[in-house]
Amino acid sequence: MPGSANRPVGRRAFVLGATAAAGTALTGTAHAAGFGWSDDGSAYVVDTGARLVFKVSKSTGDLTSLVYRGTEYQGYGGMNSHIESGLGASTVSIRQSGSTILVSVTHGTLRHYYAARSGENNVYLWTNKADTSVSATRYIVRVKKGAFLNDEPDSYTYAPTAIEASDVFRKSDGQTRSKHYAKRRVMDYDYIGWSAGGVGLWMVRSNHEKASGGPFYRSLLRHQSADGGGLYEILYYGQNQTEDQRFGLQGPYVIAFTDGGAPSSALFPGTLTTPWADSLGIAGYVPASGRGKVAGVGMSGRDTAYPYTVGIANAAAQYWGSARSSDGYFSLSGVLPGTYTLTVFKGELAVYTTSVSVSAGGTTTLNTIAIPSSNDPSDASAIWRIGDWNGTPAGFKNADLMTYAHPSDVRAASWTGNVVIGNGETAAFPCYLWKDVNSGILVYFRLTAAQAATAHTLRIGVTTAYANGRPQVTVNDTWTSAVPSPPTQPNTRSLTNGSYRGNNHTFTYSVPASAWKTDAGQYNVLSIDVVSGSGTTGFLSAGTAVDAIDLLA
Known part of the structure; x- marks a missing residue:
């Protein structure tokens, strides 16, 4: 000591x-x-x-x-x-x-x-x-x-x-x-x-x-x-x-x-x-003799650029630990007996779940966990992507500051400003969007003639929301999505008190081919608005935190 x-x-x-x-x-x-x-x-x-x-x-x-x-x-x-x-x-x-x-x-x-x-x-x-x-x-x-x-x-x-x-x-x-x-x-x-x-x-x-x-x-x-x-x-x-x-x-x-x-x-x-x-x-x-252990020999299908965390939880208890970077090995000890949902997180994004049972004095050993590529949205081919799918706003404008400061802090970069794909788009895109602050942010991007000839799926991943804030999108002022239903999120402050952690959710929008510019030399313009009937004003208006945005190929 x-x-x-x-x-x-x-x-x-x-x-x-x-x-x-x-x-x-x-x-x-x-x-x-x-x-x-x-x-x-x-x-x-x-x-x-x-x-x-x-x-x-x-x-x-x-x-x-x-x-x-x-x-x-x-x-x-x-x-x-x-x-x-x-x-x-x-x-x-x-x-x-x-x-x-x-x-x-x-x-x-x-x-x-x-x-x-x-x-x-x-x-x-x-x-x-x-x-x-x-x-x-x-x-x-x-x-x-x-x-x-x-x-x-x-x-x-x-x-x-x-x-x-x-x-x-x-x-x-x-x-x-x-x-x-x-x-x-x-x-x-x-x-x-x-x-x-x-x-x-x-x-x-x-x-x-x-x-x-x-x-x-x-x-x-x-x-x-x-x-x-x-x-x-x-x-x-x-x-x-x-x-x-x-x-x-x-x-x-x-x-x-x-x-x-x-x-x-x-x-x-x-x-x-x-x-x-x-x-x-x-x-x-409950003494140590009344507890058990869960161990996994490794994981396949990981993106080694990210840390992986393994958590187990049920209504009575929760435990977690880091997966070893070299092979994905993990061990959770001192676990109360019971059946748990085991979740593997890439960063903070859940990419695998299963059930595991623990008995007093025993070790539950799991064979290599194979993470399907379909479970990681980063594996989908995209025409362009802002940020990455890791369950956090990391890399977006003001993201690091927001875990220890209010959005109005003098150190925060402007929450407004448009974004051009291919021109530092992640660092330019704000980590949080609010109905009363920066709703209507514009993203400019070009498509090839072949890309513009077909429909595409737009995805917006969020990590939490305040007052049911969620994104509605418009493309080129010609097509506007329906207002999506709000996912289940905490009903208290988050974005202004240092936390982006809520329930990760992905909004998907099927954009028809008729919405795109047919001239490959012209920019398409995506407008992202925050919609909600709740919230007040300013940084306490309805808002959401962004994980990643992409247009699938």
Whole structure:
């Protein structure tokens, strides 16, 4: 583990405290100086014996104090760290089992847990949400003002002007900030936090088996404001959500302190093991022996220019992993028993699905997965193509910026402007189209006489939509497509809060030969309009994100 902050302290010590709530046994053997717990009347005080002392309210289960090396870090705007915005009245108990202390919180059907290990400066957390009776969608660590500062996209400390929904802000220099602008997909990070003055404070995420949205989901991870900072573990977040909520035990996720460096990789999802928690009685806990594994020996039919991801999901759980670039081998471990839909993604575009069953203690081995060329729209012969079919707007104008900025950001190139095929068309085409901003964008292209003599299929792939925005097309002012039906998409903001991830969908238009210019020297003009009866104005008008556009041969 990097740095001494995560290493056990090999000294024996006494146990702090000698009584328990509701008759819970409190005895146990401590292994690090100061390791143990006490009751200060309003909170259980847990000393890990590694310079970390934290308090949990006996009445609410809130984390009310987080002291590391004698400095208090908990406290944001007078609020505690807790599930959602705080559970309120709860039943809270504590017990010690050898070198582990477990604090259990019960609020209706919800169960939440804090665990401390002797000699570690970590707090392990689990949350078991059984149903919708409790609005528990996140855990937030609220950090004191001034402890850590940042002016990254996910900060609004220095951006006092709200421009959208009271959570998107503009700085005086025209750059935008929001806690939503985390840049990262879930699969792109293991931890989030800050480091300053020789102290690192991190939230190490769980494996998200009970979360929703898959490997490409984006959600708020941290923020800074005038009152302090926040670190999040999002268990379910309704914004731009593509899946129903999953229920059951999620965790552990970890609040980790270090000497300024990154948290130990031993805490990361995929590597963290918790055999010490097997006998703690955590509701919904499934040990490693009750889980299985899925492995694939390889894949054929891949486009090696793109990364491939394999995900499995059902109504109860989700897992994912990267396919090896050399041969497509993949392995998913720690899987709860059940039958899952397995999906192979080229970039973020699903190109193969099948069913797979997993049993406790077993490994389900799959033979080489053959991806049919018909499953990858890139394999279709096209007269011209803007972008590529990878399930993302990558390569389009402003695409990279939109994962960490508002469309109105000063750094964004103009959202308007026409496009000429053969003249840098992908970089010139905007990644997003809105009814009230750049609807009616024109694409100019030539066809040979032979091409103009026949009908062709036009395809527009999208990755999400806001307010049912979808494309209607007109060719040469002589032929206009029907208004397509809107596909199923999230019903919340997306394009303005850093996410293009929704449900990939392809619109197809059969353009008759009579629509084309017969003179091969003349440009054909394709107009793409955004249509919808919903949305408001500007960047909150109906819109959509583009994956690829092509005219098939």
